Amino acid sequence: MSGLQSYSVWDRTTRIFHWLNAICILLLIMFGVMILNHNAIGIDSSEELILKKLHAWVGYVFIINLIWRYVWGFIGNRYARWGAVLPVGKGYISSLKEYLAGFKAGNPVHYLGHNPAARLSVSILFLLITVQAMTGLVIAGTDIFYPPFGGYIQEWIAPVGVNPADLVPGTRDLYDPDAYAEMRAFRSPILTVHEYNSFLIMFLVPLHIIGVIVTDIKEGSGLISAMFTGKKMFASKPVDSEE
Ligand code: HEM
Structure with a gap:
């Protein structure tokens, strides 16, 4: 193809965030589905505890990466900033209508950043x-006493006279039964949100992948390779380019 020009779009931080986020989510889904189906796949309670710990450790990497991306949305390049990512701002709705109409007609308006x-x-x-x-952090506290909330949970369910730090996940010997029941009732709706939200994520991740493949085919801009190289290709200047 001739006449195509290369434009820089995704900075290195955005690309690293994207791939680290994708790897973490895949691992979190894998461990999460195993925790959810531990009885069916014959995992005993000590193995389940190991899975929960592995799941939470990957979760911390996932959260740190996500927090760094929130910050990068304020200091990164113009395509990584929240102003170019969130579906808000003057003219957003009309630009969405125009984009969808063009997409249907097989002639989408070309955007360098997110359309x-x-x-x-x-x-x-x-x-x-x-x-x-957020829900993961809370249940990691209630379940395996992991930070940042684990210490508070141990204090909550430790009986008078027992050092909260001596409470071990998985063994209820030292727990105050009433406080433990209260804590489980508090955690139950949060775990439900974590579970149902994970189903939404498992549904939307494949849709996201299909969406970028279809857009790449329609646009021919190298949308997918751009998450590796940082560059997209266009025959004419995209509407949001400053180059
Ligand atoms: C995209 C990200 C994530 C997905 C898809 C995911 C998915 C899941 C699923 C499906 C379960 C099983 C739910 C159940 O047993 O009812 C689970 C459990 C759990 N998740 Fe996550 N999770 C994610 C992120 C996190 C994070 C960031 C943390 C904390 C750092 C975390 C901590 C936990 C813990 C401790 C459990 C065990 C709960 C239990 O069954 O007792 N998760 N997760």
Whole structure:
């Protein structure tokens, strides 16, 4: 193909975030599905505890990477910033209508950064993974006494006269039974959100992948390789390019 020009779009931090996030989510889904189905696949309670710990450790990497991306949305390049990612701002709705009409007609408006439809879908993904990170942190505290909430949970369920730090996950010997029951009731809706939200994530991840493949075919801009190289290719200047 001739006449194509290369434009820089995704900075290195955004690309590293994207692939680290994808790897973490795949591992979290894998361990999460195993925890959820531990009885069916014959995992005993000590093995389940190991799985929960592995799941939480990957979860910390996932959360740190996500927090760094929130910060990068304020200091990264113009395509990584929240103003170019969130589906808000003057003219957003009309640009979305225009983009969808062009897409249907086989002639989409070319955007270097996220197109208006992608801004919507990426923001939904950010929202879901944020809910998953927050609920995960709470249940890691209630379940395996992991930080940042584990210490408070141990204090909550330790009987008078017992050092909260001596409470071990998985063995209820030292727990105060009433406080433990209260804590489980507190945790139950949070675990339910973590579980159902994970189903939404498992549904949307394949849709996200299908979406980028279809857009890449329609646009021919190298959308997928751009998450490796940082560059997209266009025959004419994209509407949001400053180059
Ligand atoms: C995309 C991210 C994530 C996905 C898809 C995911 C998925 C899941 C699933 C399916 C379960 C099983 C739920 C159940 O047993 O009812 C689970 C359990 C758990 N998750 Fe996550 N999770 C994610 C992130 C996190 C994070 C960031 C943490 C904390 C650092 C975390 C901590 C936990 C813990 C401790 C459990 C065990 C709960 C239990 O069954 O007792 N998760 N996760």
